[in-house]
Amino acid sequence: xxxxxxxxxxxxxxxxxxxxxxxxxxxxxxxxxxxxxxxxxxxxxxxxxxxxxxxxxxxxxxxxxxxxxxxxxxxxxxxxxxxxxxxxxxxxxxxxxxxxxxxxxxxxxxxxxxxxxxxxxxxxxxxxxxxxxxxxxxxxxxxxxxxxxxxxxxxxxxxxxxxxxxxxxxxxxxxxxxxxxxxxxxxxxxxxxxxxxxxxxxxxxxxxxxxxxxxxxxxxxxxxxxxxxxxxxxxxxxxxxxxxxxxxxxxxxxxxxxxxxxxxxxxxxxxxxxxxxxxxxxxxxxxxxxxxxxxxxxxxxxxxxxxxxxxxxxxxxxxxxxxxxxxxxxxxxxxxxxxxxxxxxxxxxxxxxxxxxxxxxxxxxxxxxxxxxxxxxxxxxxxxxxxxxxx
Amino acid sequence: xxxxxxxxxxxxxxxxxxxxxxxxxxxxxxxxxxxxxxxxxxxxxxxxxxxxxxxxxxxxxxxxxxxxxxxxxxxxxxxxxxxxxxxxxxxxxxxxxxxxxxxxxxxxxxxxxxxxxxxxxxxxxxxxxxxxxxxxxxxxxxxxxxxxxxxxxxxxxxx
Numbered sequence: 001x002x003x004x005x006x007x008x009x010x011x012x013x014x015x016x017x018x019x020x021x022x023x024x025x026x027x028x029x030x031x032x033x034x035x036x037x038x039x040x041x042x043x044x045x046x047x048x049x050x051x052x053x054x055x056x057x058x059x060x061x062x063x064x065x066x067x068x069x070x071x072x073x074x075x076x077x078x079x080x081x082x083x084x085x086x087x088x089x090x091x092x093x094x095x096x097x098x099x100x101x102x103x104x105x106x107x108x109x110x111x112x113x114x115x116x117x118x119x120x121x122x123x124x125x126x127x128x129x130x131x132x133x134x135x136x137x138x139x140x141x142x143x144x145x146x147x148x149x150x151x152x153x154x155x156x157x158x159x160x161x162x163x164x165x166x167x168x169x170x171x172x173x174x175x176x177x178x179x180x181x182x183x184x185x186x187x188x189x190x191x192x193x194x195x196x197x198x199x200x201x202x203x204x205x206x207x208x209x210x211x212x213x214x215x216x217x218x219x220x221x222x223x224x225x226x227x228x229x230x231x232x233x234x235x236x237x238x239x240x241x242x243x244x245x246x247x248x249x250x251x252x253x254x255x256x257x258x259x260x261x262x263x264x265x266x267x268x269x270x271x272x273x274x275x276x277x278x279x280x281x282x283x284x285x286x287x288x289x290x291x292x293x294x295x296x297x298x299x300x301x302x303x304x305x306x307x308x309x310x311x312x313x314x315x316x317x318x319x320x321x322x323x324x325x326x327x328x329x330x331x332x333x334x335x336x337x338x339x340x341x342x343x344x345x346x347x348x349x350x351x352x353x354x355x356x357x358x359x360x361x362x363x364x365x366x367x368x369x370x371x372x373x374x375x376x377x378x379x380x381x382x383x384x385x386x387x388x389x390x391x
Numbered sequence: 392x393x394x395x396x397x398x399x400x401x402x403x404x405x406x407x408x409x410x411x412x413x414x415x416x417x418x419x420x421x422x423x424x425x426x427x428x429x430x431x432x433x434x435x436x437x438x439x440x441x442x443x444x445x446x447x448x449x450x451x452x453x454x455x456x457x458x459x460x461x462x463x464x465x466x467x468x469x470x471x472x473x474x475x476x477x478x479x480x481x482x483x484x485x486x487x488x489x490x491x492x493x494x495x496x497x498x499x500x501x502x503x504x505x506x507x508x509x510x511x512x513x514x515x516x517x518x519x520x521x522x523x524x525x526x527x528x529x530x531x532x533x534x535x536x537x538x539x540x541x542x543x544x545x546x547x548x549x550x
Contacts, residue, residue: 038549042545301412301414348548
């Protein structure tokens, strides 16, 4: 009998499963649960995008594409960057079409990080950055953002964690799980700290289209930042295309050419059907994006107001589709709160700690659900709060 | 105003307070907006979307095409208004194309509806002919998907 602990990679064995996993198992074991725990849109992919995929299949477009993705799609992505953040990236050698934003995160980290490098990760954040940094032998260093700063990264918090080993900053805004955004002035202050260093930036902007006050700003737009920034985006959230597994990355060609090698060896090329669909998404779905954004915006206002009325302080998030209410007033930890809530009222929300230690005292609530669904969940959370107050 | 109409169209039971929060307005502004929509005739009324077949599986819903002789003074209006008076009638519309007036009728069973058509509608002088279509199944009504069996395929919790 093989002792797998001896034959398997130590790094893989020691990698912790996502904090969400445990909670998923609990939720799974309970019937008739009403969930606010999902990190993906409730909308279906707009029909014309689905139609484009079907039509590409009918035409028999079923072979690999160029490694970096269909040229026509890269051209559309290039135009998209121009019209959304005003940046010019060449479709020839500065853009790679990836398998979701996830692959872009993976290969951009691997392109930059070497063993012993410190990587600054702004928390709370999406769950994959630290494990991938560890795979490259890098050392994840958390920067904990605070509710009183609306979970924005401040230059002081950044400066404090920089050492001579710091290689990379991962900047995830608009943010999952807090819904925080970084405005232009916030980014300028961060750029001010970074400009005098050799620190690179990976800016994960997957929720950029879901910005509710003004226009999304990328750190790549700030003076001197383009040369040190890899921008990651994708189709999952903005176009409701999670299952299509399609994202993209853009950056200076000296970086992209090496990332492309990793992509080429691991993936060959991203799913062809999805790529044909994505061309249509970028060409003709601005109205659909607007419709979804308006809908999320109404739900956002509703849910923020509802939590504040319930007495769970909730800052007004300006991005993504999450709110991050504070549950410290209940005296419970995030884990306790979420477990008790799901067992007693069958409502699933995610403990803030799944997204970093500084998420303690908070819960992540997704509003990628219909208003009626949200209303029912809020009602049950209200009952739950009453019951624990009376006990 | 457009987003207010859209919200009310899918759920007229949202309270002014809820609408105000969702649209980033005050309750008073919402109340005023709704009053204006009602006064201007944009909002004609509020009703629940009922699936009669759940209450009574024999109940039927029929669309009836009428060919009508227009009257010298009032054209089709007088006839249409007369037809609208019947309780059985749910909607009356003047149409372009192969017939003139479309009437939607509900009844307890097929016999009731047939009798209503032959004895009431066909008996109106100006009505030249009727064609009755019984609805077999409704899939979408007033923008609402009926008895949607679609479930949320997303996992319960995901990052």
